[in-house]
Amino acid sequence: MARKLYPLGIQTFSEIRTNDNLYIDKTAYIYRMANTDGKFIFLSRPRRFGKSLLVSTLQSYFEGRKELFKGLAIDRLEKEWTEYPVLHFDLSGGKHQEEDQLNRYLDYILKYNEHRFDIKCDAVDANVRLANLISSVYNKTGKQVVVLIDEYDAPLLDVAHQDKRLESLRYLMRNFYSPLKQCEPMLRFVFLTGITKFSQLSIFSELNNITNISMDEAYAGICGITKEELLTQMSDDIDRLAAKMSITREEAILQLTDNYDGYHFTYPSPDIFNPYSLLNCFSKEKIGAYWFGSGTPTFLIEMMRKFKVLPSSIGNIHAKLSSFDAPTENMTSIIPLLYQSGYITIKDYDKELKLYKLD
Incomplete structure (x- = not known):
């Protein structure tokens, strides 16, 4: 039997399914996530672990494209297949940018989504336009809106070691994400992915209703x-x-x-x-x-320099659960970043001491 083609470099679920490429079925996780307590979900995973494909799969699911899921786990689980309007924001294009460049990139991705739903907006500020986009789509379609944000932290990672630049870009991104909370009644589901966890206070601006599933046992196999x-x-x-x-x-x-x-x-x-x-x-x-x-991220090299960490000293570390939750911008150790970016991993857990062994 001829093998199915591997989707190397393809992160679009519909293309993989239409071309009958090899697809490892993750749709049971999709169903669980979409039908769980709460509607704001965050997932952190290292680069090249399938986060973008996961976001694309969520988009096809919420758009009700039932034909793409034939034979997959969700085909047996989902009975309704309700179609929702989906806003997809890919922040990976916002890397290595100064403030004015990032503003122009936000303008570009907002325009793309406004065009998709034939919405006009005269406002300049990204937060006003996002709020207008959500409310306009909600009123136009009569349905709650799904917001998917891929690589939410991409604009910030490369300046994580530069306090002043980080502060200005963080403020800009916080401003962009801020409407998500006020628009909550109009939203069906919000999903954000990234490598790191920038603190909720600084980035999500009071978005304290987000559920971080990154270390949930139920989602351990969602990527990879x-x-x-x-x-x-x-x-x-x-x-x-x-x-x-x-x-x-x-x-x-x-x-x-x-x-x-x-x-x-x-x-x-x-x-x-x-x-x-x-x-x-x-x-x-x-x-x-x-x-x-495929390359070592620049931000990791810079942060290792900042913390004076040599590659030879990485490994055989013990950490509390709170270490994994440390906001990237005020880390006191590089351990969370090494873990989140995939260079060290959990090897064991001591229940009595509540310590994870990393190596």
């Missing part, structure tokens, strides 16, 4: 590929790799585990494999340092 998914949904891929490398299936699984496994975003957690590495490995049919080779 679990060992179970690898062995079932990618079983043929393992066999092809083993044949190419002239090794047994068991040896192939062992090599894949040694190289790409070991991510845990809570405790206990299933073993999570890096999806970018796995897909590249199966595509190229050889083991390689794909995720690491």
Whole structure:
């Protein structure tokens, strides 16, 4: 049987499903998230872990595109398939920018969404335009609005080590996000993803009703590929790799585990494999340092300099739960950032001392 094409570089759910590319089914998580307590959800995961694909899947789900989900877990779970208007903001294009450039980028993504719903707005300020966009779409469609924000922290990460620049850009982004709370009655669901957690007070401006699911056991496998998914949904891929490398299936699984496994975003957690590495490995049919080779984020290097941390000293660390929740802008240690960006992970948890072991 011919294998399905791997969606390398493709982060659009509809394109993956239309082209019948390989898709690891995460839709049970989508259903749970969309039908849970609260409507404001935040998820932190490292780069190249499938956050953008998750956002795109949510968009297709809330737009009621039932045909794209045929045969997936949500097909059995969802009975209504209610269609909602969806506003999608991708902040990844706002990296490496000064304040005026970032203002122009916010103008660009707001214009795109205004155009989609044929809405005119004379206001200049991004927060006024976002509030107008939500209320106009709500009134026009008669339905609550879904807001999806991908890489919400992208404009801030590269200046995290520069206090003055961080402060001005943080103020700008806080201003942009501020209408989300006042528009709450008009919103069906709000989802934000990013790598780090900038504190709710500074970024979300009183958005104290957001649920952070980043370390929730129920969502441990929402991004990345679990060992179970690898062995079932990618079983043929393992066999092809083993044949190419002239090794047994068991040896192939062992090599894949040694190289790409070991991510845990809570405790206990299933073993999570890096999806970018796995897909590249199966595509190229050889083991390689794909995720690491795709580049080390500048912000991490700068923060390591700021905290005077050498790569050789990273590892075998113990941390309290509160360490993971430390706001990026007033961190006293680089541990949360190393964890959030995927360079160290949870290895164990001491219930008595309430300490996580990281390595």
